[in-house]
Amino acid sequence: MKQSKLFTKTKKDAPKDEVSLNAQLLIKAGFIDKLTAGVYTYLPLGLEVLKKVQKIIRKEMNKIDGQEILMPALSPKENWEQTGRWNEIDVLFKVKSQTDKEYALGATHEEIVTPLIGQFINSYKDLPIAVYQIQDKFRDELRAKSGILRGREFNMKDLYSFHADQDDFEKYYEKSKQAYFNIFQACGLDAKIVEADGGSFSKFSHEFQVFTEYGEDNIKYCEKCGFAQNEEICDLKTGDKCPNCNEKIEEKKAIEVGNIFPLKTKFSDAFKLSYSDKNGKKQPVIMGCYGIGPSRVVGSIVEVHHDEKGIIWPENVAPFKVHLISLGNSDKIIAAADDLYKKFVQAGIEVLYDDRDEPAGVKFNDSDLIGIPYRIVISEKTLAKDSIELKPRAEEKAEIIKISKIITKF
Amino acid sequence: MKQSKLFTKTKKDAPKDEVSLNAQLLIKAGFIDKLTAGVYTYLPLGLEVLKKVQKIIRKEMNKIDGQEILMPALSPKENWEQTGRWNEIDVLFKVKSQTDKEYALGATHEEIVTPLIGQFINSYKDLPIAVYQIQDKFRDELRAKSGILRGREFNMKDLYSFHADQDDFEKYYEKSKQAYFNIFQACGLDAKIVEADGGSFSKFSHEFQVFTEYGEDNIKYCEKCGFAQNEEICDLKTGDKCPNCNEKIEEKKAIEVGNIFPLKTKFSDAFKLSYSDKNGKKQPVIMGCYGIGPSRVVGSIVEVHHDEKGIIWPENVAPFKVHLISLGNSDKIIAAADDLYKKFVQAGIEVLYDDRDEPAGVKFNDSDLIGIPYRIVISEKTLAKDSIELKPRAEEKAEIIKISKIITKF
Numbered sequence: 001m002k003q004s005k006l007f008t009k010t011k012k013d014a015p016k017d018e019v020s021l022n023a024q025l026l027i028k029a030g031f032i033d034k035l036t037a038g039v040y041t042y043l044p045l046g047l048e049v050l051k052k053v054q055k056i057i058r059k060e061m062n063k064i065d066g067q068e069i070l071m072p073a074l075s076p077k078e079n080w081e082q083t084g085r086w087n088e089i090d091v092l093f094k095v096k097s098q099t100d101k102e103y104a105l106g107a108t109h110e111e112i113v114t115p116l117i118g119q120f121i122n123s124y125k126d127l128p129i130a131v132y133q134i135q136d137k138f139r140d141e142l143r144a145k146s147g148i149l150r151g152r153e154f155n156m157k158d159l160y161s162f163h164a165d166q167d168d169f170e171k172y173y174e175k176s177k178q179a180y181f182n183i184f185q186a187c188g189l190d191a192k193i194v195e196a197d198g199g200s201f202s203k204f205s206h207e208f209q210v211f212t213e214y215g216e217d218n219i220k221y222c223e224k225c226g227f228a229q230n231e232e233i234c235d236l237k238t239g240d241k242c243p244n245c246n247e248k249i250e251e252k253k254a255i256e257v258g259n260i261f262p263l264k265t266k267f268s269d270a271f272k273l274s275y276s277d278k279n280g281k282k283q284p285v286i287m288g289c290y291g292i293g294p295s296r297v298v299g300s301i302v303e304v305h306h307d308e309k310g311i312i313w314p315e316n317v318a319p320f321k322v323h324l325i326s327l328g329n330s331d332k333i334i335a336a337a338d339d340l341y342k343k344f345v346q347a348g349i350e351v352l353y354d355d356r357d358e359p360a361g362v363k364f365n366d367s368d369l370i371g372i373p374y375r376i377v378i379s380e381k382t383l384a385k386d387s388i389e390l391k392p393r394a395e396e397k398a399e400i401i402k403i404s405k406i407i408t409k410f
Numbered sequence: 411m412k413q414s415k416l417f418t419k420t421k422k423d424a425p426k427d428e429v430s431l432n433a434q435l436l437i438k439a440g441f442i443d444k445l446t447a448g449v450y451t452y453l454p455l456g457l458e459v460l461k462k463v464q465k466i467i468r469k470e471m472n473k474i475d476g477q478e479i480l481m482p483a484l485s486p487k488e489n490w491e492q493t494g495r496w497n498e499i500d501v502l503f504k505v506k507s508q509t510d511k512e513y514a515l516g517a518t519h520e521e522i523v524t525p526l527i528g529q530f531i532n533s534y535k536d537l538p539i540a541v542y543q544i545q546d547k548f549r550d551e552l553r554a555k556s557g558i559l560r561g562r563e564f565n566m567k568d569l570y571s572f573h574a575d576q577d578d579f580e581k582y583y584e585k586s587k588q589a590y591f592n593i594f595q596a597c598g599l600d601a602k603i604v605e606a607d608g609g610s611f612s613k614f615s616h617e618f619q620v621f622t623e624y625g626e627d628n629i630k631y632c633e634k635c636g637f638a639q640n641e642e643i644c645d646l647k648t649g650d651k652c653p654n655c656n657e658k659i660e661e662k663k664a665i666e667v668g669n670i671f672p673l674k675t676k677f678s679d680a681f682k683l684s685y686s687d688k689n690g691k692k693q694p695v696i697m698g699c700y701g702i703g704p705s706r707v708v709g710s711i712v713e714v715h716h717d718e719k720g721i722i723w724p725e726n727v728a729p730f731k732v733h734l735i736s737l738g739n740s741d742k743i744i745a746a747a748d749d750l751y752k753k754f755v756q757a758g759i760e761v762l763y764d765d766r767d768e769p770a771g772v773k774f775n776d777s778d779l780i781g782i783p784y785r786i787v788i789s790e791k792t793l794a795k796d797s798i799e800l801k802p803r804a805e806e807k808a809e810i811i812k813i814s815k816i817i818t819k820f
Contacts, residue, residue, distance in 0.1 A: 007477055007530050007539045033526055035482055036511075041526060042480040050480070067417055070452040070460070072445055072563045073483070073546065095505050095515070097550050097562075101446075105505070105515075116443055116451060120417050129417045136483065136546070140507050152507075153482045 001320070002341075003354040006030075008043045010366045021214055022299035023147025025311050029369045031319075038144025038152035045370065046298070048319040050155065053294045054134050056186045056316065057157050060179040064172070066132040066159050071112045073138065077102040079111040083270045091139040093152075105138035110289060113160045114267040121285065123276045124164050128172060132159035134294065146216060148299035149255060155295040163286040164275065173260065176290050180208055180258050187297055188305060188314025191257055194219055194228040201264045204233075208258035208292075214303050215253035222247050255300045263287040311371030312393050320352040322410065323372035327360050327379035337378045340388070340403065349410050368393070376406070411730070412751075413764040416440075418453045420776045431624055432709035433557025435721055439779045441729075448554025448562035455780065456708070458729040460565065463704045464544050466596045466726065467567050470589040474582070476542040476569050481522045483548065487512040489521040493680045501549040503562075515548035520699060523570045524677040531695065533686045534574050538582060542569035544704065556626060558709040559665060565705040573696040574685065583670065586700050590618055590668050597707055598715060598724025601667055604629050604638040611674045614643075618668035618702075624713050625663035632657050665710045673697040721781030722803050730762040732820065733782035737770050737789035747788045750798070750813065759820050778803070786816065 008030035015034055018024055023040070026032045031046030042050055058068070074095070080086035086104065093105040106112065117129060137156040144152055159176070163169040177193065184191035191208040198204045207230060209219055218231040222242035229236070231251075236243075238251045265284040268274065274282045298317075305312045315321065322344060326337035337355065344351040352372060354363050360379075367375050377389040377398075388406055391398035401409065418440035425444055428434055433450070436442045441456030452460055468478070484505070490496035496514070503515040516522065527539060547566045554562055569586070573579040587603065594601035601618040608614045617640060619629055628641040632652035639646070641661075646653075648661045675694040678684065684692045708727075715722045725731065732754060736747035747765065754761040762782060764773050770789075777785050787799040787808075798816055801808035811819065 005475070005477075007527070007536070007541065009530055033529070035522060035526075036484075036486045039482045039484050041482060041522070044477045044479060047478055047480050065415070067415075067454045068457055069454060070457050072449045072451060074446075074449050074548065074563045076446045090508075093505050093507070095503050097503070098500075098552060112445060112451070116445075117417070119443070120419055126417070131417065138484065142508060153484045 001352055003352055004356050006044060006352075008045065010369050018147065019145055020147030020149065020299075021306075022149060022302040025302050025306055025369075026148070026299075029311055029371065032148065038141055038150070040148055040151060040295075045319040049298050049301075049313070049317050050294055052317045052319075053187055053297050054155075054157070057183055057292055057294060058134065060183050061132045061157070061159055064130065064175050064179045065128075066130045068133065069131050070133050070135060071106065071109050071116070073106045073136065074103045075106055075109075075112050077104065079115070080104050083111055083267065085111065091141055093138045093140045106135075107137055107139050108289075108291075109133070109158055110160070110263070110267045110287075114271040114273055114287070117160070117162055117285075118271055118273045121162065121273065121275050124278060124283075127162060127164045127275060127285070128168055130159060130161040130172070132157060132290075146299075148295045149216070149303075151295065154293055157292045157294060159290040161288045161290070162273075163288075164277070164283065166286055169262065169286045169288055173262065173288055176260055176288070177206070180260065180290075180292070183292065184208060184210070184257060184297075186316050188301060188317065189257060189297070192219070192221070192226070192228050192254075194221075194230055194254075195233065196230040196259070197233050198262065199266075201266050202262040205259060205261040207256045209252075209254035210257050210300050210304060211252045211254045212300075212303050213253050215255040217254045217256055219252045219254045220249050221252050222249055255296075255303060257297055257300050258290075258292040260290045261288065263289055306371070309365070310369030313371045313373060315373045318350075318371070318373050320350040320372050321374060322349060322351040323354065323367050323370070323375045324351050325354045325363050325367060325375060325377045327363070327377060329357055330380070333378060333380065333383060336383055336403070340376075340378065340406070343407050344410075347407050347410070349407070374410075411762055413762055414766050416454060416762075418455065420779050428557065429555055430557030430559065430709075431716075432559060432712040435712050435716055435779075436558070436709075439721055439781065442558065448551055448560070450558055450561060450705075455729040459708050459711075459723070459727055460704055462727045462729075463597060463707050464565075464567070467593055467702055467704060468544065470593050471542045471567065471569055474540065474585050474589050475538075476540045478543065479541050480543050480545060481516070481519050481526075483516045483546065484513045485516055485519075485522050487514065489525070490514050493521055493677065495521065501551055503548045503550045516545075517547055517549050518699075518701075519543070519568055520570070520673070520677045520697075524681040524683055524697070527570070527572055527695075528681055528683045531572065531683065531685050534688060534693075537572060537574045537685060537695070538578055540569060540571040540582070542567060542700075556709075558705045559626070559713075561705065564703055567702045567704060569700040571698045571700070572683075573698075574687070574693070576696055579672065579696045579698055583672065583698055586670055586698070587616070590670065590700075590702070593702065594618060594620070594667060594707075596726050598711060598727065599667060599707070602629070602631070602636070602638050602664075604631075604640055604664075605643065606640040606669070607643050608672065609676075611676050612672040615669060615671040617666045619662075619664035620667050620710050620714060621662045621664045622710075622713050623663050625665040627664045627666055629662045629664045630659050631662050632659055665706075665713060667707055667710050668700075668702040670700045671698065673699055716781070719775070720779035723781045723783060725783045728760075728781070728783050730760040730782050731784060732759060732761040733764065733777050733780070733785045734761050735764040735773050735777060735785060735787045737773070737787060739767055740790070743788060743790065743793060746793055746813070750786075750788065750816070753817050754820075757817050757820070759817070784820075 014024040014027040224247035225245040424434040424437040634657035635655040
């Protein structure tokens with residue numbers, strides 16, 4: 001894409017009420033816009049990143065036999081009353097229609113997916129089933145100060161699994177862990193698995209936490225053996241001995257990027273979701289749920305991958321792979337840059353081409369702020385050697401490469 | 411995909427309160443589920459169709475320089491008060507937060523996109539701009555009896571264009587018409603352009619209407635010259651003379667599948683959206699908006715393309731291209747069908763493989779109901795001739811084709 005055609009521009013400042021680092025950088029670089037507290041618009045660059053994260057997630061969910069569906073945000077009050085969560089979930093947005101019908105805006109979808117799946121389960125032969133969706137959720141947060149890490153409206157991938165017995169559930173739960181690690185790795189996030197509160201019916205759930213000083217969560221962690229518990233459930237203090245290996249426990253700030261949760265029969269019981277076993281006997285279905293917020297993942301990537309100049313996108317999730325920059329506006333430079341741009345497009349390499357008539361300083365600052373992995377500069381100086389200058393965003397050093405060799409290099 | 415793995419099943423009946431033909435067929439065939447009046451879940455087959463329609467739309471919007479963004483559903487009351495539509499739009503769902511902040515659930519997005527674009531427009535050089543999104547909208551409809559043609563929550567593509575003058579707007583408006591015709595043609599819909607109410611500020615807007623006896627709209631139409639007006643704005647009666655060509659006017663029932671609307675400066679004025687012209691003088695921006703509901707398009711396709719046995723998907727939007735059906739469960743048949751299935755998958759041809767242990771009647775009925783364009787049957791009879799039976803869903807006659815030739819045929 002030509003940058004002169006991109007309707008967004010970088011900004012000197014984020015809104016004053018925006019205190020989170022992720023949203024400040026994403027707003028200044030033109031990836032998102034803040035509509036109101038906790039509510040953001042994805043601009044072309046931001047939507048591109050969001051879609052890449054969604055694609056990575058989708059691929060891994062399909063690999064663990066997830067079937068994609070799309071449930072609505074509007075859901076009838078009756079469904080939430082059946083589990084008692086209409087009054088229990090304090091962040092549930094509630095809506096009333098002209099005809100006084102009441103709905104919740106989905107903050108999660110167990111109340112919808114459980115009766116849905118119930119329509120299609122009769123016998124043990126129908127199990128296991130795993131379904132997922134990528135869809136926008138709503139939470140009436142009292143405070144929304146973490147940018148796209150905790151929005152009032154946010155994008156979510158939620159998978160729900162249905163099993164005939166605990167053993168089958170546990171095998172699937174382990175598979176989902178591996179899928180989650182694959183996702184975070186592909187997104188450039190080093191996520192640790194952490195034990196967390198399992199609610200009233202399971203000892204533990206598991207969170208995937210990315211350690212960073214800007215995190216909202218506190219994790220008690222043993223570097224040696226990997227023991228990790230959310231401080232909500234952990235009595236250990238910094239310096240205490242690890243219960244597994246006697247090494248010293250550290251405390252880490254972290255961002256929760258995913259969560260997997262054994263649901264046992266909590267929702268199956270509420271919605272009478274059962275199946276007939278081999279002997280024709282009714283048995284309750286065992287469920288699990290598995291969440292990752294793609295928008296939260298985007299925010300986490302920014303929290304982890306940035307420097308004082310701007311964002312540094314990992315290649316898999318970058319809005320473009322290459323940022324091609326022309327310096328100077330002689331016919332020769334424009335022709336060479338236009339030509340190279342066409343070659344990238346033809347080769348299927350995603351390229352943002354800064355063809356604007358702006359000074360070098362503006363173009364370099366914008367490029368560092370936007371954070372595309374590879375910057376390629378064409379100028380009088382490089383053209384004199386039939387070359388371009390290539391600099392990875394994450395590195396200090398640039399290298400001079402012949403124009404004829406650049407496409408094959410990518 | 412193997413049909414034995416698909417968690418949905420076809421149903422004998424749709425819910426009793428579901429009176430629309432599109433939703434009845436889509437529910438029975440397992441494409442959607444009705445959560446409550448006007449609110450539906452897209453099941454795997456239905457989501458696949460919806461995504462194909464969205465992909466067709468996206469391609470045409472990109473071709474007319476639309477830049478994709480994603481605006482939120484939650485939008486602050488203040489934005490709607492600025493245009494007077496907080497109280498004017500009777501179908502606006504309103505939500506109040508714990509802290510008494512009021513939001514509308516987006517029924518349309520002029521109130522959000524206009525100030526957004528205002529952040530990026532200074533001079534005439536920044537124009538024109540066209541942005542679009544594909545996103546779920548909400549309307550508090552008094553009655554929701556048309557299935558996915560008119561839901562309380564529904565998928566929408568809305569594009570907004572911004573121009574320096576009326577002339578530039580009109581050129582873009584004409585380009586958008588062609589893009590819309592391309593979209594409907596690719597979706598198998600024969601849409602006519604119809605003049606409709608232009609609101610208080612334009613003489614006409616334009617609707618794209620598909621003639622069908624199940625339509626909600628009434629169109630006064632001249633077959634000879636193409637004159638067409640929505641009866642809302644037309645005084646002509648059936649049999650009256652066409653004002654253009656003197657031919658007789660007919661009345662047609664129709665479904666509105668798209669709408670394009672000159673907005674002049676209505677929203678630019680409300681949000682003070684202006685630019686500096688070549689002389690440095692402030693000028694208001696001219697706007698247009700352009701809507702297509704992908705979920706409504708899916709419903710319209712079903713209303714138009716079906717018979718008494720079920721849906722007949724046009725190829726471009728079908729969930730799969732081929733429905734491969736094995737009849738009988740001898741090792742020989744299973745091996746031959748499994749082998750052909752693998753070949754289709756390897757060739758990148760989308761195939762649903764009915765590998766279930768069900769009688770021929772059940773499989774044929776399901777196949778007709780689901781409506782995949784090509785049915786391929788492998789049975790003892792066809793295998794005796796090293797062949798399969800190929801039948802297009804839309805035709806009566808089947809043909810016998812050698813197995814060795816079937817992949818190249820597709």
